Amino acid sequence: METGKTHHRSHRPASPRIRVHSPLIDGNGRTGRLLLNFELIKNGLLPIDIKFTDRRKYYDCFDAYHADNKNPEKMVSLIAEYEKVELERYIKIIKQ
Template sequence: MINFTYNSNAIEGNTLTLQETALIIKEGITIDKKPLKDHLEAVGNKDAYHYVEELVQKKVPLSGKVIKDIHSLVLMDNREDRGVYRRVPVTIMGAVHTPPQPYLLPARMEQLILKYQEMSLPHVVERVSQFHLGFEAIHPFIDGNGRTGRLLLNLELMKEGYPPINIKFHDRKRYYDCFTSYHTNGEDPSEMVSLIGEYLEEELLNYVEIVRNANEISKGNTKSDPR
């Protein structure tokens, strides 16, 4: 959770280091000379992450309410815009795509969720990649879209029994390039599918290694038990 919070916030410009993020989340320490906004983003992402874990345990289906609730936690530093679709047009710096006008957002989000629920793609990685690309293209909130989108991505992976992934700050250019590729190649999601698939494989291999080490420790303890 700490690693995810650090990387997800850093992608969006948060200046906290991994160690500083850990101190804020675990110890409640205030970091000198770092903006209050950065502190609130760390705490907000932590709360949203725990909320996602609750949704996974309860197997809550994806809905507009779920998306707005997650965003409300993410955007802790901006009470006015928490869980509220943006009221103004926006452009994304450096992007080749312009998000829809505010009056279109409720219908577009409803269509996105319905499309996701009806997808017949064989693997969850393909489905969540399509949803993530679509969500960020709509850009429904004035701020916090990236952080909310990555939490939603993990929500759906975890509901299917997979571990959450952690898109690294140092991979942000490749991550952004996935959106450019999607919009310039006829909404082809293959670049995002590859990125998410690689991160998921990495997490699964880490889990396998942890289980292997735990089993070896368990066997060693059994052998040394005099009973």
């Protein structure tokens, strides 16, 4: 991270770059999610699939970010939940 602070790597992709991944003006959220996954992979994490059924929760994370003095905690938590699901899925595949 540019700030020089030490953070767990799961905090890095969302924190300094959260505006890049916000819903785009033209409504093309796929591009934003593609950029999010690029950042996750670049930081050694798994790509995630934000479910259509969770889109309200996803958008609420952006609202919370802007309403709470640019605090990324809700987005970081959402991404961490998805990372856990993906990791469990990968482990299950490996064990087969």
